[in-house]
Amino acid sequence: MLYRRNNKGKVINPNDCEEIVKYINGSLKLEFNLDIMPKAKPVLGVDDLLLGLTQHWARDRSVFPTEDDRLDFATIMLIQAYTACRPAELVDGAKSRGRKDPVIDESERQRDDEAGPDIMEDDSDNGMSDHSNDESVFDEDGHDSDGYESDATGDEDRHATSVKDGYIPDVEMEGTAHSIGLEVDEFGDQVRQHKALCYEDVTLWIVKDPRNRGRDVLAMEVCFRFHKGADNKPKPTIFLLREHPLPILCPISHILARAIRDDAIQVDGYDKAKPFFSTQLKKDAVKVHWKAEWLKRPLFRKSVRTESGGWKKAMEEAMRYAVYAFYLVRLGRDLGSEDRWTSYCFRRGHVNAILGVAPDPVVDQVMRHDPLTGCIGNAYLNGRVGFNVQDAYLERDPSADGLTRAFTHMSIRCNPEQYGLLKHAPQEELVKYRQLQRDLKNGEKRYRDEMTKVYQDVCRRRIHDEELERQLNGLAGEEVAEPAVQHQLAVRTELQGVLCDFNMNLDPRSITKRKIQAIDLFVALAALREVRKPHTSSLKEQRSSRLPGTAPCSVPLKIDPTQCIVCFGDMALPYNSRIYKFSRVSHMMDHVENIHLRRMPVAGNYRCFHPNCEPLGDFLETLGEFKSHVLKVHGCKLRA
Known part of the structure; x- marks a missing residue:
């Protein structure tokens, strides 16, 4: 793949490929003691999604350029989890320099680099290494240096990255979108400019109360056009999204808040959430139309600097893949996750959930895969067997315990006692961390990430070992009170209380009232902005x-x-x-x-x-x- 990228998409000779593989598995493997085992395929399930969203809305101390980005990030996570789409179907997938906190200016980033490991105390540190060029190098698991992933193998991957598919090597894409046409056509109509999810791809419906529960319901159709290989073999796929009683898991609430915030609804008066939940339709369904000027605009857009040094949402430019990947990795790191959080963790979680439930043709349609390619088995199946084989062999009910589901997801390997910031940790932990910092300063910069990972692994092991020792000695473990997070914005604190209310035993009127309140707070929060604390x-x-x-x-x-x-x-x-x-x-x-x-x-x-x-x-x-x-x-x- 690196060869093709550096040679304008030219395909390497298959015989040469075999010789390269033989050389790697032979001489290089013996000389450098290489590990050729495939990497793990972490899976994000519903419990992991809820854990991440709770961290994002209630406990996260990181700063986004605008609170619009906080809303967009959570919405993208929900859509990925519910549809198994690739992130490039939602945002601008053009590869570019990324993996940096967009809030930090170049002058601040240079100062942070000079500061060394001490910058780890700040909650906005990205914790990720920088790269000096725009070219992405993939490893054997399909991950590239910018956080992208690939599920394709062999001929499918070669086909997906060819020049014919639109890959243009060595082109600086910063500040521009992936263009697919002119601004207007021969009839003067606006032509779509972005390979990202736009308003015209989203259709909001108000459906007549189907079960006579007291109010009409909302439904949303999302059409994905620009999947992998769409230039050669288009397979547009339409997903139907439904309401969820919990606002934190409701995709329609998030997208509706985005539309209200953008003032994209054509009919006047629908600038709040309440009118959408107080209709009494006489017909089966009513479509909510968007304003004409918003149809071709991306739903998720990048934040740009204003002349005064603040931030605002761009009107035309789509959010970059690298920015979303940075936010996702930062969220997993803040949770103390042992596995790296990437967009394909959602995709693997979705396909593992529907396998065995949906027919094979439906699975292939959802994943946009050709049948009989074996791509799901090679790239998406969880490495941890999701079945209780022990009880099945013993002729017992394999679904009797909940351990299988717990261990096949990522949340069990998160650090539940992570302090977030050093000032919240006990004094003895601070002393150990300071010693590690002094050791890191004496080493090369490229080893810092590795040292941090080793330290985190030791902390996780110590936590579990100490708990086992307490259980063996009959000692009751001390419950550590979770530190209260002081948000800068009072609206976010109020929203936190609404989203963290997981009570499902409410009457329909109370559920609707909670959802209206959440959407209004989404819109109010998106209009504000947090600032990064100075060093x-x-x-x-x-x-x-x-x-x-x-x-x-x-x-x-x-x-x-x-x-x-x-x-x-x-x-x-x-x-x-x-x-x-x-x-x-x-x-x-x-x-x-x-x-x-x-x-x-x-x-x-x-x-x-x-x-x-x-x-x-x-x-x-x-x-x-x-x-x-x-x-x-x-x-x-x-x-x-």
């Missing part, structure tokens, strides 16, 4: 019980000399982030210059970001006039 030992967090994005009463015209004038007027930020005071005026000046002013246009007028000056628009003609205005009117001096 400073003198950080003084200013706690406030006020709602984020709101001032206590009137907004003062004069601000503190150590406050940022741009952040002060950003109503999407939490209140304590807007009024944050730097320890020195010089630090505030550096922040304004490096984060905000360097993204403003060199030519053109400037505007003041103070709430009282916002209605005036771009009334400042030069950068010098802007800085003079900020000093004279608002009492904040910027660097000349």
